[in-house]
Amino acid sequence: MITGLDHVQLAAPPGSEPALRGFYGGVLGLREAPKPPSLAGRGGCWFEAGEAQLHLGIDPDFHPARKAHPALRVSGLGAYARRLAAHGIQVTWDDGLPDHDRFYAYDPIGNRLEFLERRSGG
Template structure:
């Protein structure tokens, strides 16, 4: 029945779209996807990397996701970690996934993100 995951959605506070664009497109290099007009009126922004999409929706009583998170597969995890650190994002390495290198970080509104590279 299920053939894949279309997108993952995280919440964000009202008025945070510029910070989210600077981070997800500027720092991480994801491509922003234009939202359909009826959905764009709600605020937020959508990004894509490869076949995966990340939607950031506006939530009036926003609380960042501190445990739940998207796992973002990367190539060149050390370069990715250095880039995030250079932009002031936390980089917390976690050796607990056999056969992978990974670390956790946070977006500008505090949502937890996992970056993982096999090998």
């Protein structure tokens, strides 16, 4: 029986770890999680917020995920969108999900990310 979702992994090109740390840790405010020593030599980096983890793994044949994406729950979505915009990140609002406010943005290597918040009373 499945009891939950442990993590989502996105691909990243070799050498992109500084940009990923700046974006996911600095701009998004996620906490970097240490990789186990047995996996650290593979490169990439892991981030977390609460129980949710996002892993960025190095792929020498990297192609950004332009459709597939993780969806990150946010408290105070409007303020969070302004935070990203202040860092030069373009946000694209979408009203297609009932009872939610949401927008999309791209990380510095071109992976798509969704940010959403359930509306009050929804």
